Amino acid sequence: MKYIKLLFLLAVFPLFAQQGGMWIPSLLEGMNEKEMKELGMQMSAKDIYDVNNSSLKDAVPHFNGGCTSEVISPKGLLLTNHHCGYSMIQSHSTLENDYLTDGFWAKDLNEELPNPGTSVTFIVKIADVTKQVLEGTHHLNTESEIQQKIQTNISQLVNNYPKEDWQENRVKTFYEGNQYMLFVVETFKDIRLVGAPPSSIGKFGSDTDNWVWPRHTGDFSLFRIYADKNNRPAEYAADNVPYTPKHYLPISLDGIAEDDFTLVFGFPGRTQEYLPAVAVEQIVNELNPAKIAIRDAALKVQDEFMRNDQQIKIQYASKYARIANYWKKWIGENQGLTKSNAIAVKKAHEQVFQEWIKKAGKDEMYGHLIPDFEKYYDEIGPYALSRDYFYEIVNRNVELLKIGYQLVQLELVLNSKGEQAFMARKGNLINRLAATYKDYNKNVDENVFKALIDIYAKDAPKNFLPNSLKNIDPSALTTKVYLTSALTSYDSLKTLLEGNPEEVIGKLQNDPGYSLVYDIAKTYHMQVEPVYNQLNLEIQALQRTYMKALLELSPQDARIFPDANSTLRVTYGTVKGYSPKDAVYYEPVTYLEGVIEKYVPNDYEFDVPEKLLELYNKKDYGAYSENGKLPVCFIGTNHTTGGNSGSPAIDSNGNLIGLNFDRVWEGTMSDIYYDPAICRNIMVDIRYVLFIIDKYAEADNLIAEMTLVHPKKNKNKKRSRKRN
Incomplete structure (x- = not known):
């Protein structure tokens, strides 16, 4: 029964799915080029990379x-x-x-x-x-x-x-x-x-x-x-x-249709497709929930202030979007990994992998890998969790703590490199922090601090909690820091940093905000970071050997592409709808009608500019409509991740048809496990981009620069423009 269950899992959820992949563009000739042409591509591999x-x-x-x-x-x-x-x-x-x-x-x-x-x-x-x-x-x-x-x-x-x-x-x-x-x-x-x-x-x-x-x-x-x-x-x-x-x-002005070939070219940031099951289990059950809770608390505070103050909205718009992006991604990732049964699939594959090892007579070389993964991930667990609490709270989401941590690093420069390096770093830091304080609001940050320092004290692993966060009153600590620390304004910070190195360090050590960050950072760097780094080094060595074994022992037709690492990659697929749940099917294209359906006047997220409403009411879409409707976005089976934001979506002839910007929520786990049934990338239709530039902004100068073509109509020449 166990063997039958294993075969069922691998049949329904194969590890090496026959879609997906982020391929090195200089190595497309062969299997990739053949597959792309089977999907409808008219170009050659050399048209993509030469x-x-x-x-x-x-x-x-x-x-x-x-x-x-x-x-x-x-x-x-x-x-x-x-x-x-x-x-x-x-x-x-x-x-x-x-x-x-x-x-x-x-x-x-x-x-x-x-x-x-x-x-x-x-x-x-x-x-x-x-x-x-x-x-x-x-x-x-x-x-x-x-x-x-x-x-x-x-x-x-x-x-x-x-x-x-x-x-x-x-x-x-x-x-x-x-x-x-x-x-x-x-x-x-x-x-x-x-x-x-x-x-x-x-x-x-x-x-x-x-x-x-x-x-x-x-x-x-x-x-x-x-x-x-x-x-x-x-x-x-x-x-x-x-x-x-x-x-x-x-x-291309010809638009797209379901099953059309799509190529997305770009710089995907980071994926972890070949993690062992025990690592995915740790992400789903421990690491992601902690990070989600931290960012959830920070976002609730910022959102309340942004909705009530336009100046704060401008100051925090980019920061809020940056925090919210991965907060929501991690939520969808956990849901997708659970829905796709990814942990069970990986465990099943690891059993098959052990059979490959035995069959190849490679027990001595590779037989230890899965047991060693389980051992080291168990050991690194509390250190990895402590690391996430430190980075999410001190280094990302509380600005006073983030500034304080940069000052801690300044003191370390003095200790390791001397006075000259200290003074040079100090000057650069003062100049760099001017931009930080331009978009800083003390009241917002104070409330974020109060929420997150409470989480740190209550939920981080107790073995690695600094003394300054043990048995604290979050409200009292917050009041003390934000009433007396010089880190709450640019002017007081610059005063704090005036003087020679000895004077500056003396003032820093008497500042309650700096003292708090120093204690947290010291505990992290002495108790957590060294052990984490050593265990992680062992895991990296195991992962390298595991990857070598997969490349060596997997079937010849296995789609083993390298994980993303912010280098140029090609991912190809087709325009395709999907079914996220029973009795629900999503079409692959959206239209301007959907914008109007979501429209909520004066709403922070769903307001619509008056001119766009006018163009919609007149159906004044220029040359960019399709059967009387204006396309806005479409989805495809391209395997994308962070870093692919802004990637061109290219048709079978090398023309631009869209602009990649997101993934569907059900498929955000594709960084760890790609499921072709529900993983979809989201692209804005290039015709909507042109419509906004042309009809909404009336930026004729920009349209005139572009080469607009009709490849489906075999018209490969620049369009003579008409104004409606």
Whole structure:
């Protein structure tokens, strides 16, 4: 019966599903190219990635290290998500010019707004350097020695691999250290804001609709890449010129239909598809619930203030969205992993894996892996949980504690590197914190602190709780800190940091906010971090060997792709609806009618701009409608994650058809376990993007830059525009 149950689980929930995958674009020839063509792709693998000729990769840069973007004109016009450009839009917003609320559209180059610190990075070349990186490691005995040698080899490669002077070499690990790839990249640092719809379009549905289908969000913003006179990367300068790309994406006006081929190109951040069952069990039962509770408490406080004060709403909009994003993701992830029976499936696969080991005569080499995983995850459990409490509360969600922790690190610089390094770090910190305090509200942070410090004291593992949080009165502690600490304002902080290192440290140690953070951080760094790091190193070594065993012993047709690691990847699929539960089926496309159905006047999340209502009432959709309706969003089977925000959705001929921005809630567990039945990515239809630019914003200058095509009608030429 046990064996029959095992076979049933693997039949219904196969580990290596015949969909999904995040593939390295330089390695698509073969199985991937064949499969893409079977799904309807008309391009070749070289059209997607080519070192010697322009290809799709040359139009898809990494946006500011966290999102993806795409070049859509010969003048370096860049498209990404509204939420990817949100902090830039916010930084230019004031009560007088509230671009978050009203939107922003530059009608010529002179109106485009610079964004210091923002960058985009193009991939020039990808090379497999596994042999060079692992050279000299096979005779080493300990994991720390192996990692040290690997880092030495990587440094030599980065320094010596051929590149142009303005380019950079980066080495990334794949398959848990079983493969290494070198990326030659070039980074542009003059990126200017060109256009953004109001948040009532770009963020429509806000947190209620986040990770949810049906979706009706125009999640896009426009930037432009500027270069020097030689078309090379340069810091911002008034005489820089729009970048001329090696390739830019034509835009299809023909739209999509169910089962159409879709290719999503981008920089997915992190997945953990090959975790053992015991690790997934720990995530579902311990780690995710703790993080969800912390962020839930922080969000409730911030939301109440934001709904009652427009200035606070502007200050905290980006922070709130950032906190809420993964809070809701973790909730959906837990639900999806439970619904998909992922833990049981992984346990069943591990039994099959043990049979593969026996059959191959590899017991001595691989037979210890699953028992060792169970041993080390049991040991690391309380340390991992303590680590999450520390990072979520001290380093992410309470701003006073986050600032205090940066000051603790400043003191550590003095102890480790001396006075000169201390003074340099102090100056940089003072300058950097100016932006933090610009969007800081003492009352909001005080209430967040009170809620979260109570959670820390009550729920974190007691063995690793600092003395300052034992048997506390949260209200009294909160009042003491926020009445007397200099960390609650920028002016008092700067005063606190005046003087020589000895004077500064003396003042810091007498500050109650700093003293609290110091005690929490000291306990964490002495009792939690060292043991966690050592156990995690052992787990990483096991995971590398486990990955090697999977690659070696799995059937030849198993779809074993490397986990995401913020490197350029291709994921392909089709436009497809899905059934999340019994008697419920979701169509793959939404329309503007759905926006109107959700419309709630003056609501924080579901308000609709007056002009959009007028265009809807007149059915004034221009060239962007389909059978009298305006498409807004669609879903597909592409395997995406964080970092794919802003990724282009590309049709079978290499034209832009949409802009990836989310996943459905039922499928957010795809970072850990991809289930093709319910995992769907969400894309804004490019026709809705064009409609907003053209009909809503009347930004003719931007439409005129683009190449608009009709591939389904075999018209591969620029559209002559008509105004309705």
